[in-house]
Amino acid sequence: MTQPILELKGVEKSFGSNHVLRGVDIDVAPGRSLVVLGGSGSGKSVMLKNALGLMTPDAGKILFDGKDVTKDQGKTREAMRSRIGMLFQSGALFDSLTVWENVAFRLLNADKVKRSDAKEQAIENLKKVRLGASVAELRPAEISGGMQKRVALARAIITKPDLIFFDEPTTGLDPITADAINDLILEQVKALGAAAVTITHDMASARKVADEIAMLFEGxxxxxxxxxxxxxSGNDHVDQFVHGRADGPIQPSL
Structure with a gap:
């Protein structure tokens, strides 16, 4: 078995009396795609922030490439993040920047790559997600939602990361555009040989991009x-969620 690039072992996180993560154990290996399902308030976003080092767990360990990074800070933590790509929910592009500046954001601001070289790399990565050089000088507001997601994907892969997080990558897209985004995700993750962790409510997306699926419930x-x-699955909670039924052990959030 290939060593996992990311491991969460017994991770716990509370905010006051709200015990959000209650001992999360999960891992993903290079070249594998893991989808994490879970309803609102299940702890998916908190799990993601702990994995990225944006939060520190109250208990448990986070290992990256076999190294305990649970409490790493500064340059050590940044070295880990430099190997991670992220596609944020709704794209999270910067309105004040052009498309190519969004794609090359890390190159320009963290890696201090020359603007001409960064732009060249950005355009090359836009091609990988089926966008031509003609969109490079546009602003995010001047392109469609589907194109914005592709720009966000180009930004996530430009540094050739070893691990990519996808946070609700098809939110707000029609089914056809969502399926096209799923195809691009599969294509680019495979080309990089990266590990992928996707958080989604979209079962069509989950079925398409996942090698494995995990369900997070009550932390x-x-x-x-x-x-x-x-x-x-043989699990009543999973069965209810997958088939979108109101009746079952999971109570709707109203």
């Missing part, structure tokens, strides 16, 4: 298995 991973087994 714990309650099921994990091959994507092909999701309809035969």
């Amino acid at each position: 714990k991973i309650i099921w994990r298995g091959p994507a092909s087994e999701i309809d035969r």
Whole structure:
């Protein structure tokens, strides 16, 4: 078995009396795609922030490439983040920057790459997500939602990361555009040989991009298995979520 590039072991996180993560155990290896399902308030975003080092767990460990990075700060933490790509929910592009400046944001601001070289790399990565050089000088407001997601994907892959997080990558997209984004995600993750962790409510997306699917409920991973087994999980919580039923052990958030 390939050593996981990311491991969360017994991770706990509370905010006052709100115990959000209650011992999360999860891992993903290079070349593998893991989708994490979970309803609103299940702890998905907090788990992601702990994995990225934006939060420090109250208990448990986070290992990156076999090294304990739970409490790393400064340059050590930045070295880890330099190997991670992120596609944020809704794209999270900077309105004041052009498309190519958004794609090359890390190159320009952290890696101090010359603007001419950064622009060249940005345009090359835009091509990888089926966008031509003609969009490079446009602002995000001048392109469609689907194009914005592709720009965000180009930004996530430009540094050739070893691990990529996808936070609700198809939110706000029509089914056809969402499927095209899923195809691009699969294509680029495979080309990089990267590990991928996707948080999503979109079951069509989960089924398409995942090698494995895990379910986070009340701060714990309650099921994990091959994507092909999701309809035969044997778990009532998973079954209710996958089929979108109001009746079941998960109470709707109203």
